[in-house]
Amino acid sequence: MAGSRAPTRAKGALRPADPGAGPEQCRSYLRQLRLIRRFEEKAGEAYSLGKIGGFCHLYIGQEAVAVGSIAALRADDYITTSYRDHGHALARGLSSRSVMAELYGKATGCSHGKGGSMHLFDASLGFLGGHGIVGGHIPLTAGMAFAAKYRKTDQVAVCYFGEAAVNIGSFHETLNMAALWKLPAVFIVENNGYGMGTALARASSLLDLAHRAYSYEMAEEVVDGQDVFAVRGAMDRAVGRARLESLPTLLEMRTYRYVGHSMSDAAHGTYRTKEEVEEYRQRDPIKVLQAHMKSGGMIDDAGIAALDAEVVAEVEDAITFAEESPDPAPEELWTDVLAGGR
Amino acid sequence: MCSREGGDMAVLTYRDALNAALREEMTRDDRVFLMGEEVAEYDGAYKVSRGLLKEFGPLRVVDTPIAELGFAGIGVGAAMVGLRPIIEFMTWNFALLAIDQVVNSAAKMRYMSGGQVGCPIVFRGPGGSALQLSSQHSQAFESWYAHIPGLKVVAPGTPADAKGLLKSAIRDDDPIVFIEGEMLYNVKGEVPEGEHLVPIGKADVKRAGTDVTLVCHSKTVTVALKAADQLAEEGISAEVVDLRTIRPLDTETVLNSVGRTHRCVVVEEGWAFAGVGAQVVDEIQRRAFDELDAPVLRVTAADVPMPYNKLLERAAKADPAKVVAAVKRVLYLPG
Numbered sequence: 001m002a003g004s005r006a007p008t009r010a011k012g013a014l015r016p017a018d019p020g021a022g023p024e025q026c027r028s029y030l031r032q033l034r035l036i037r038r039f040e041e042k043a044g045e046a047y048s049l050g051k052i053g054g055f056c057h058l059y060i061g062q063e064a065v066a067v068g069s070i071a072a073l074r075a076d077d078y079i080t081t082s083y084r085d086h087g088h089a090l091a092r093g094l095s096s097r098s099v100m101a102e103l104y105g106k107a108t109g110c111s112h113g114k115g116g117s118m119h120l121f122d123a124s125l126g127f128l129g130g131h132g133i134v135g136g137h138i139p140l141t142a143g144m145a146f147a148a149k150y151r152k153t154d155q156v157a158v159c160y161f162g163e164a165a166v167n168i169g170s171f172h173e174t175l176n177m178a179a180l181w182k183l184p185a186v187f188i189v190e191n192n193g194y195g196m197g198t199a200l201a202r203a204s205s206l207l208d209l210a211h212r213a214y215s216y217e218m219a220e221e222v223v224d225g226q227d228v229f230a231v232r233g234a235m236d237r238a239v240g241r242a243r244l245e246s247l248p249t250l251l252e253m254r255t256y257r258y259v260g261h262s263m264s265d266a267a268h269g270t271y272r273t274k275e276e277v278e279e280y281r282q283r284d285p286i287k288v289l290q291a292h293m294k295s296g297g298m299i300d301d302a303g304i305a306a307l308d309a310e311v312v313a314e315v316e317d318a319i320t321f322a323e324e325s326p327d328p329a330p331e332e333l334w335t336d337v338l339a340g341g342r
Numbered sequence: 343m344c345s346r347e348g349g350d351m352a353v354l355t356y357r358d359a360l361n362a363a364l365r366e367e368m369t370r371d372d373r374v375f376l377m378g379e380e381v382a383e384y385d386g387a388y389k390v391s392r393g394l395l396k397e398f399g400p401l402r403v404v405d406t407p408i409a410e411l412g413f414a415g416i417g418v419g420a421a422m423v424g425l426r427p428i429i430e431f432m433t434w435n436f437a438l439l440a441i442d443q444v445v446n447s448a449a450k451m452r453y454m455s456g457g458q459v460g461c462p463i464v465f466r467g468p469g470g471s472a473l474q475l476s477s478q479h480s481q482a483f484e485s486w487y488a489h490i491p492g493l494k495v496v497a498p499g500t501p502a503d504a505k506g507l508l509k510s511a512i513r514d515d516d517p518i519v520f521i522e523g524e525m526l527y528n529v530k531g532e533v534p535e536g537e538h539l540v541p542i543g544k545a546d547v548k549r550a551g552t553d554v555t556l557v558c559h560s561k562t563v564t565v566a567l568k569a570a571d572q573l574a575e576e577g578i579s580a581e582v583v584d585l586r587t588i589r590p591l592d593t594e595t596v597l598n599s600v601g602r603t604h605r606c607v608v609v610e611e612g613w614a615f616a617g618v619g620a621q622v623v624d625e626i627q628r629r630a631f632d633e634l635d636a637p638v639l640r641v642t643a644a645d646v647p648m649p650y651n652k653l654l655e656r657a658a659k660a661d662p663a664k665v666v667a668a669v670k671r672v673l674y675l676p677g
Contacts, residue, residue: 078423080419113456114453114454114455115454119454119455121455121456121458122458123459128422128423128455128459129455129459131447133442133446133447136415136442136446136447137415137447138415139411139413139414139415139416139443140415140416140418140419142416143418143419143421143422143423144419144420144423145419146419147419147423147424147425150375150401150420150425157419169411169412170411170412170415170442173411173413174412174415176409176412177407177409177412180407336453336455337453337491337492338452338515339452339516340515
């Protein structure tokens, strides 16, 4: 992928990479993509109604990145993400109920109402946080990979962050040490083109972000993040490199978010045009996968409708669960500060 | 080496007491590792980790690039999944580059995960001023970290406490900011051999007295003890309370002492504004107001960046003469 001066996002074509996946796998991907999409749409709605507070960063448009990459992991691998973390949590198997309840700040939430949208955790699934400081979790992930190497397990640690994080010091410090110490980590930059409202070209002197890995003699790959099969393929290679050779990889996933950075900014009109958003919507990850499945006879419109009804029901159930769940007890204010409670 | 009731004692420097704590804890628990700049092949910038690479190998004694933010975060990540990292900062001045990881990651992890993910890590290294290192290398940051719920802040003033507190810190399940006195590394003292644990959160009366309480920690323990010697020559009996841990603060020991002496001077290496002493004074005025016979005074660093010039530097630091003068003021004696 060397040489290009502009991000080479695949546009237009709906043809995915060689899938190498059977109907069951495809259906599982499609269900997850649609679940995340419906979950996020509903979360946005609940936010507008004042049911969800604070910041809320939606993943709409980027779903194939989390779904395709997390599918390549083992149950005992570690995952950290930035604050745009709902999709990854769902792809990792956190229940829609526990994630929605966390967005509602309820005691039944995956972080017991103390973390909120930006800090989803489920230690039992190796899902070790949504983190709120840009780039702050990149070294944490290397630390988890260090621990795997230290203990001589063959676990892999995976870190998701936006393209704006590649300009912060912790990214460079961590990639250097991860390569120097041969840590079993996969660093996934989800390049959706904008850090809040700042286009990549206004923030980075280098537009091919995967090339940042060259500074650290690290393996890299540019991936079509709208194609779940391309994501899975690249992730399989990176995870294999980590698990078998104890070597890190930087994956640049070219993707796009259709919604604003958070709930407070419009999807378009200030830093990007409506036409641009519409153009990217033409190559929606759900559309790409559905086109493939239809052409292969794996699903038809009725099947899609049935699957959609299934995930809509799941999200509705999550909303009801979150609505009806109790707030944390007042004394919870003082717990979990220190190991002994306080 | 001499023998004492309750176990063998060795005379060790503060540096070697810390080294013994590291060695003993790394021997006891193979989850414990040491990471930082120059800790391995160079034996430590201040030689605290002398011999550890040879004994424990490069997996457990890890030299890092100069990248405080990165390796502090790597330590936090390793702690989140069950290792027991000791992250050495060559000095706490450089740790400012890593403060995001200490404050935003280590201190918050347990709370924001709803109690699922702890962070048993020790961040350690020298703090305070040394000799003529000027502004960027002469700062006491205890109060910065003590401000943060989720952290514990420890600052030993003697070799025995250095060993006992570091061993306790390594065994603690919470993130610990362990600030060593840069000027204390060569100070010698009796240190119990083997298992010697000093509890975190307990102050220690280093010298009993009746007329005034001197509250201190880290290097100012030495300053306060010297001041107490001078005061004794003038017939004034000073009690020296070494906080040892800044957070959680052992308010009871301070209040017990002030309840007997009714006068207090708080001594610290840091600046006065929002300093450790400000918190101590707040506790005393709220909880022992009626015990006080004079306002509590503070001896701190001058409210300026540390100068290089030797005379100016001396003028900027807390010293025994300043403590003696403050004590005379709380006793309403002529200076």
